[in-house]
Amino acid sequence: MATGVAAWLPFARAAAIGWMPVANCPMPIAPRDNTKRQDELIILNVSGRRFQTWRTTLDRYPDTLLGSSEKDFFYNEDTKEYFFDRDPDAFRSILNFYRTGKLHYPRHECISAYDEELTFFGIIPEIIGDCCYEEYKDRKRENLERLQDDQEETKDMKLPNMSFRETMWRAFENPHTSTMALVFYYVTGFFIAISVITNVVETVPCGSTFNQKDMPCGERYTVAFFCIDTACVMIFTVEYLLRLFAAPSRYRFMRSVMSIIDVVAILPYYIGLVMTNNEDVSGAFVTLRVFRVFRIFKFSRHSQGLRILGYTLKSCASELGFLLFSLTMAIIIFATVMFYAEKGSSSSKFTSIPASFWYTIVTMTTLGYGDMVPKTIAGKIFGSICSLSGVLVIALPVPVIVSNFSRIYHQNQRADKRRAQKKARMARIRIAKSGSANAFLQSKRNGLLSELLELTGKDEEDQKSVSLLESQHHHLLHCLEKTTAHEFVDEQMYEQNFLETALQTFPSHSPSTASHDSPAVTCCSRKERRNTPLPSAGLPPSHPSSAHQSALHELSAIRIHCGDPLSHSTSRSNLNVKPDDSSRINSKSGRITTAIISLPSPPALSSDGDGLHGPLQRRSHPPSIQTTASSAGINIVKVSAL
């Protein structure tokens, strides 16, 4: 229905009287308007700013939030108004939509914020008016590109169960993923450079031998150059075959540009091997050697800039085509004119129109070699016109190509910058996250601590007031613990127990993988190398002794350390061991299953009261004990059974 002109419906109905005399059948009965409500003003309170409008204005669009009964959910009985806790600035344009029937997109508004508002109020963005629609779509596309860049980086994450083939392919595509890939990358780059240099040096005159003139180095040191060439081609062949093997879709890989370049680079050598010194084909053989220069294009795998250039040229294909076409037209015109102008003069170099092409091209591109010069006056006049117009024709499409290149280049820069910033951002987010995770562990310790203190009769002075939200969250985590009959611990306790069970050759630890942020990878990989011996004085005597705990004592000399001064917290966490839990531990025989957020503990823990535990642990770097790879390189979610 034409909701925008709902105000005119009474008129349209009244005008229907015009059909009545013409009609032959009786008319249906009109619907009764039982509500008979006088049009009333509605107050919409959006974050304190009050908007008022008629009820019928809002009723124009019954499939939106404000037009339907959905707004009743937001009705405030006390103040008799509808309260929305949203952005009042964005609400302006939404309310204007009801009033005028046209939705406008305010340019200063962030596109995703605006989208969210639209979704909240149930308005589809497609009805944005023509005046603002283009801008909206442009901004949306830009935003999408930005987000896509972010998402592409997550593809770099290594999935746990990649086959050898997939690993290899990933190594080829992203050299930074593993050291082997990096080595391979640099080796191939090196050999490409060697190959190109030898091709170049081959042709340099090398100094004369006793009875011959200067001959190029290639002919003088044939064997050496042949060996180098063979080595390079072997490397390239191996690389190509490996890529072909690892490619997920071999057919698509063979059709890709890079693989064609690879093939073209190595083929001349093999063709040369196959063909012996056959007189008639040796000429063709020599031309084949030209193709060896294509090896330089293999550098585009190594250089981002080259790829951007290639991509730009591809995306500017139409502009380049136009440039070429207009240049051709101009060349033909001017060549013809010059030819006929110079026809009269004797000993003119302008022997034919194709011969004049050379002059025209050289002039239009303002090269001006001077090997062909017009001699007649008419020729000189036309020659000058030619050079002036050449500048113009070339200058026209160039800015388009330049702007395209600039856009793509900046996009790439932005992606790189974001990648660099992402690490810092993720670190900050990680700290915030782990803060909340450790808050729970902390509150648990506080709870136990207060119990302990109660036992010893001391006053509890360090009762941090926990907000209601926090306490409810902690209660929730506690419930989960009780459900699964496992407890949350921090990293070190987990690693400790992990090692201990490993030493006791308990077979059961099944790291269950869950999705988490990749920084855990770097954290764990760091963990592999650092260990800290723990002086046994650090262990509080409150440990109940059991077979497990004695092993723990033994292991006390070995501690996996994550680089922060948190060691004192482990002694705290030992307090977690309650007497009743130990029996559970024994029966469970050290089954460590992995279950929650594992993050490097933040320095926040260091702010806890230090008075209870022993001296700080020494931090040194003794020879490392390699933990099994299950903790490293996999994003795991850990819970340990204490």
Next chain:
Amino acid sequence: MDPRRVLTVSARVDAAVSSTDSVEDELELSTVRHRPEGLEQLEAQTRFSRKELQILYRGFKNECPSGVVNEETFKDIYSQFFPQGDASTYAHFLFNAFDTDHNGSVSFEDFVMGLSILLRGTVQEKLIWAFNLYDINKDGYISKEEMLDIMKAIYDMMGKCTYPVLKEETPRQHVEVFFQKMDKNKDGVVTIDEFIDSCQNDENIMRSMHLFENVL
């Protein structure tokens, strides 16, 4: 009808270029704005209450901020109610029926007068209004051609997808039926008296005249 106050505001846009440039003359902006009579006068002239007039004017002014409706806008608005067919021809006739002083635009007074007759008028007045609608050239007679035009316009609003399928001669047949009913002396035209008489004798038509009384 009281003389309307029509304000014609014209602004000539002068660029830096001298006024001899003919292009600049095309930029002369003239906006016609119309302010209606006061509320009391309209109340006196029509059968609407004050509140109803307020509601009507608000809707009217929302759609047409300048205060007058020209034929294009009128056609647009009316067509939105009949998305399946083509309502432009009928809207044209309707526009002429509302535009009582034939100045090419429907002001709020015209609009409200027409509505007053249609919604609050006596049956006689409504029939007279309908007669004026059908009488395209306003000569006091409805000829068969005029009726055919009106009929085709009405059937156009139906569009293509109807059941049963609309045939070419359906409007013509309908006109024949109409004339049989209305044209008492069979002279090929319907006068206003014939029209009113025939309608008052027809029960269906009488009943349907009261159909839209509670629209506002």
